[in-house]
Amino acid sequence: MITFPNAKINLGLNIVDKRPDGYHNLETIFYPIPLEDVLEIKAAEDISSDFELYISGMEVESNADKNLVVKAYKLLKAKFDLPPIQIFLHKAIPSGAGLGGGSSDASFMLKLLNDYFELQLSTTKLEGLATTLGADCPFFVQNIPTFAQGIGEVFTPIDLSLKGYYLYLIKPEVFISTAMAFSNISPKHPKVSLKDILNLPIEQWRDLMINDFEEPIFKLLPELKQLKDWMYEQGAVYAAMSGSGSTIYGLFKEPHLLENNRKEGKYLLYL
Numbered sequence: 001m002i003t004f005p006n007a008k009i010n011l012g013l014n015i016v017d018k019r020p021d022g023y024h025n026l027e028t029i030f031y032p033i034p035l036e037d038v039l040e041i042k043a044a045e046d047i048s049s050d051f052e053l054y055i056s057g058m059e060v061e062s063n064a065d066k067n068l069v070v071k072a073y074k075l076l077k078a079k080f081d082l083p084p085i086q087i088f089l090h091k092a093i094p095s096g097a098g099l100g101g102g103s104s105d106a107s108f109m110l111k112l113l114n115d116y117f118e119l120q121l122s123t124t125k126l127e128g129l130a131t132t133l134g135a136d137c138p139f140f141v142q143n144i145p146t147f148a149q150g151i152g153e154v155f156t157p158i159d160l161s162l163k164g165y166y167l168y169l170i171k172p173e174v175f176i177s178t179a180m181a182f183s184n185i186s187p188k189h190p191k192v193s194l195k196d197i198l199n200l201p202i203e204q205w206r207d208l209m210i211n212d213f214e215e216p217i218f219k220l221l222p223e224l225k226q227l228k229d230w231m232y233e234q235g236a237v238y239a240a241m242s243g244s245g246s247t248i249y250g251l252f253k254e255p256h257l258l259e260n261n262r263k264e265g266k267y268l269l270y271l
Helices: 068-080 101-116 123-131 178-183 194-198 202-207 214-220 222-233
Strands: 006-018 024-036 038-043 051-057 085-091 146-149 154-157 166-170 238-241 248-252 266-270
Touching (some): 006 194, 006 238, 024 194, 024 266, 038 101, 085 101, 214 222, 222 238
Antiparallel strands (some): 006 024, 166 248
């Protein structure tokens, strides 16, 4: 059985306060995009271990036990005594990009196992299991435009469509760790709610829909600020860094010259 885990972008990201447990409460909008990995599983009774993992495409963490698709399998195996399987994962979503590739793989793995072995887990149960794998993971269970709060696990579906826009992504060869992203953050409540901004024309998002990670990260990595500025120079109606980076994206009404810029680390998608 095969499935296609997709990426997401963040529309705005506000770090509103720090929790007693050391985590941060945030507000953001998750929006699914058609940049996809490929995930396939097969029953494999004749193998000597619980699973075999085969990865192709982009390079990822080499330790199989740390891969989120394996963690998802082990999570359900502990509950349902699943048989051994072979896992084939083809990576097309870049890692460390703020696009949620690993989180998507994990949640799609839970859904795939649920369907393949007819476990009859509800959407609510799948979301609860996904939360144990990572803060962004439960979003990919329903995989619809969502206003997220808490540490990114409290969801409110929203009526939002970017259909008809072109999305241009640039993933530069820099890696931003979560610890680095949060190290220079000063939590504060936004002046304007993301939900209110969504009611405005997209051309007005530029000065209102803010990613709080941008200011400190752009100081450390000014080349990312230059990429965002370039997006606007090319005619983007809105541009931002996705999540804690390092992908910079722009929304365009027309692709213009962007098709000539499709090289490694650059993606032009039609929403």
